[in-house]
Amino acid sequence: MSNSFENYQKRKLISSYFSVVLSIALVLFLLGILGLLVLNTKKMADRSKEQITVSVFLKEEAKEVEVEQLKKTLVMSDYTKSATYVSKEEAAMAHSAEIGEDFVGYLGYNPLKNSIDVKLNADFVTAEKVAEIADDLSEKSYVDEVSYDKVLVSMVAKSVEKIGFWILVASAIFTFIAVLLINSSIRLSIYSKRFIIKTMQMVGATKTFIRKPFIWQNIKLGMLGALLALVAIGGVIYYVNINFQDLGLLEEPYILIILLVGVFLLGILISLVSTYFATQRFLNLRTDELYY
Structure with missing residues (x-):
């Protein structure tokens, strides 16, 4: 028991x-x-944030030395994840492949510009910080335009x-x-x-x-x-x-x-x-x- x-x-x-x-x-x-x-x-x-691209379009008269200096400056910046130079010829080929026709041959000239595509580190992808970066780059004399999707940045x-x-x-x-x-x-x-x-x-x-x-x-x-x-x-x-x-x-x-x-x-x-x-x-x- x-x-x-x-x-x-x-x-x-x-x-x-x-x-x-x-x-x-x-x-x-x-x-x-x-x-x-x-x-x-x-x-x-x-x-998702780091997939957003800021495109820095360069003027035709931009010197090679200025472009190289800009690339080095961007690569060394805290806000940059990657910076890739895209010539207007490469941009034309990519755009032609995307739309399915040779628009350069149709127009008779290439309307695109040389550019540097910048992908930002996630911490800098806010509407205020991206706008500040874009304004700073736009001040350079050899930069024609800085373009990015403002709506997408704010939404993300x-x-x-x-x-x-x-x-x-x-x-x-x-x-x-x-x-x-x-x-x-x-x-x-x-x-x-x-x-x-x-x-x-x-x-x-x-x-x-x-x-x-x-x-x-x-x-x-x-x-x-x-x-x-x-x-x-x-x-x-x-x-x-x-x-x-x-x-x-x-x-x-x-x-x-x-x-x-x-x-x-x-x-x-x-x-x-x-x-x-x-x-x-x-x-x-x-x-x-x-x-x-």
């Missing part, structure tokens, strides 16, 4: 631990995936800001919910030991002494849950990287390492804080309140 009761208690304890580990693993996995989404949303937004910048804001809001809400879920699981596991806690307190054990084994036990469960979550997140990263290589998930491995370490530490931190407050609650209850 005694062995049956002990086996029952062990199964109950294992079930309780499994429930805590599973809930921690699932919640941290979802948080990790959300973090991955946040990081790659910014990356995709930056790539505003869209990125909105998306970023709502993703941050969703992240904050989901993190709060995740903390509540893990906290509830840990509180339920400690609830089953409330009489043990009160008995230890009644025989003179200090609160710190009583809390210590519970905190250490749940930290270990939190670490185990976090490890399971990391394995699952690693599997998702591997799958996405194989099937969607354009996302470039592994281009900046240090960011992924920070994310994974953050998920692991978050599992430990939430377990520690939740266990502390859960044990504190039962330590502060009167004996007759333990039955409710």
Whole structure:
């Protein structure tokens, strides 16, 4: 009879631990995936911004030395991702291929101009900064015109800001919910030991002494849950990287390492804080309140 009761208690304890580990693993996995989404949303937004081209059209009388100097200045500028010189002949060939006919032969001359196509770094793609760059380039005597899609620049910048804001809001809400879920699981596991806690307190054990084994036990469960979550997140990263290589998930491995370490530490931190407050609650209850 005694062995049956002990086996029952062990199964109950294992079930309780499994429930805590599973809930921690699932919640941290979802948080990790959300973090991955946040990081790659910014990356995709930056790539979209960096596809916008500012075309610097040069005057016919622009000297080769002036053009080379401008190219060097643009390449060395903080706002430049790339600067490509496009001769009017190359521009004509590209335009002819696009429209499907030789417009130069039809007109009898090439109306296009030599230009430098500048792609900007994402941080500089705002309506104000692009306008400032365009005005600065237009002041040069050998520059005929600076052209870019103003509507597209404004639209992309505003869209990125909105998306970023709502993703941050969703992240904050989901993190709060995740903390509540893990906290509830840990509180339920400690609830089953409330009489043990009160008995230890009644025989003179200090609160710190009583809390210590519970905190250490749940930290270990939190670490185990976090490890399971990391394995699952690693599997998702591997799958996405194989099937969607354009996302470039592994281009900046240090960011992924920070994310994974953050998920692991978050599992430990939430377990520690939740266990502390859960044990504190039962330590502060009167004996007759333990039955409710």
